[in-house]
Amino acid sequence: MSKRKIIIDCDPGHDDAIAILMAIISPKLDLLGISVEAGNQTLEKTGKNALNIVSYLGKDIPVSLGRGYPLKRKPQICAEIHGESGLDGFTFPNYDKQFDKRDAVAFLKDILLENDKVTLVPTGPLTNIALLIKEHPEVKSHIDEIVLMGGSIGHGNVTPAAEFNILCDPEAAEIVFNSGLKVKMIGLDVTRKVLVLPEIISRMEKYQNKASIMFTALMKVFNENQKKIFGFSGAPLHDPATIVSLLDEETIHFEYMNVEIDVSGGPSYGRTNCDQFNFLKRKPNAYVATKINKDRYWDVVEDCIKRY
Ligand code: BDR
Ligand code: CA
Numbered sequence: 001m002s003k004r005k006i007i008i009d010c011d012p013g014h015d016d017a018i019a020i021l022m023a024i025i026s027p028k029l030d031l032l033g034i035s036v037e038a039g040n041q042t043l044e045k046t047g048k049n050a051l052n053i054v055s056y057l058g059k060d061i062p063v064s065l066g067r068g069y070p071l072k073r074k075p076q077i078c079a080e081i082h083g084e085s086g087l088d089g090f091t092f093p094n095y096d097k098q099f100d101k102r103d104a105v106a107f108l109k110d111i112l113l114e115n116d117k118v119t120l121v122p123t124g125p126l127t128n129i130a131l132l133i134k135e136h137p138e139v140k141s142h143i144d145e146i147v148l149m150g151g152s153i154g155h156g157n158v159t160p161a162a163e164f165n166i167l168c169d170p171e172a173a174e175i176v177f178n179s180g181l182k183v184k185m186i187g188l189d190v191t192r193k194v195l196v197l198p199e200i201i202s203r204m205e206k207y208q209n210k211a212s213i214m215f216t217a218l219m220k221v222f223n224e225n226q227k228k229i230f231g232f233s234g235a236p237l238h239d240p241a242t243i244v245s246l247l248d249e250e251t252i253h254f255e256y257m258n259v260e261i262d263v264s265g266g267p268s269y270g271r272t273n274c275d276q277f278n279f280l281k282r283k284p285n286a287y288v289a290t291k292i293n294k295d296r297y298w299d300v301v302e303d304c305i306k307r308y
Helices: 014-025 043-056 104-114 127-135 137-142 164-168 170-177 198-205 210-230 240-247 294-306
Strands: 004-010 029-036 063-065 118-122 143-149 183-186 252-257 259-261 272-274 286-292
Touching: 004 014, 004 104, 014 029, 014 043, 014 210, 014 240, 014 294, 029 043, 029 104, 029 240, 043 063, 043 210, 063 104, 104 118, 104 127, 104 137, 118 127, 118 240, 127 137, 127 170, 137 143, 143 240, 164 170, 170 183, 170 259, 183 240, 198 210, 198 294, 210 294, 240 252, 240 286, 240 294
Parallel strands: 004 029, 004 118, 029 063, 118 143, 143 183, 183 286
Antiparallel strands: 252 286, 259 272
């Protein structure tokens, strides 16, 4: 079986960490590299977190830093959910792993040009991917598809209209959605259905391997913070939905439609306007997740955790 080549572009972040954990261990995936943006915390912290995650899990995956601020708007972080470190709840030992010397755009470009049929998996703001497409359009023929966590057909999670990853850099999202590449958008409509309820924590905790220990510690804090802000009884495990959709195509159902990013700067700034009923008769540009099978989802997550 040939492995599917992927690159994760992320802002770790509790749920980003679990997506990385899964991608590293899955026998179906070949994780070529990780690029990092600011998002859940500052770039200094999300970058360090990415290095720590791969070091802790014992895999020598190259990690590269993005520029750390969006194309046009002011940067924002999400410390109220992800804490002071961006990964509150779990403390890593000191590792000496260094960042790749190239900035994220050069790093992504080089890896893509050396490989064919690579799937990009963004789980943070889309700044790195937008800059890559703008500055190096020659990489497009090397990208199989972009499977991203972000957006929402319905409500947002930072404003009534907008989801965090898209709101962090709406202008970048607009470039990505209009790139002509195959884009799969996995938004809050489905990720808010996969909550890390206490029984899910117990289910993953029982393995007591590295992955299980990290999952349990991170998810306990993730849950507490989501409860404080949204009143959820379990945190939505957003970012791993990208990896689950690659590992088990039956888990998430997509519908092809036109998605327009609101870049007006008004109250709906950062909203993904998903024309599910084709009112506007525009050309579809994204496969949008509309349904998720919760049982299959947790089976895939568990299968990755128990492999450590
Ligand atoms: C997204 O925002 C971040 O806080 C999470 O890591 C996830 O990528 C959910 O809106
Ligand atoms: Ca994220």
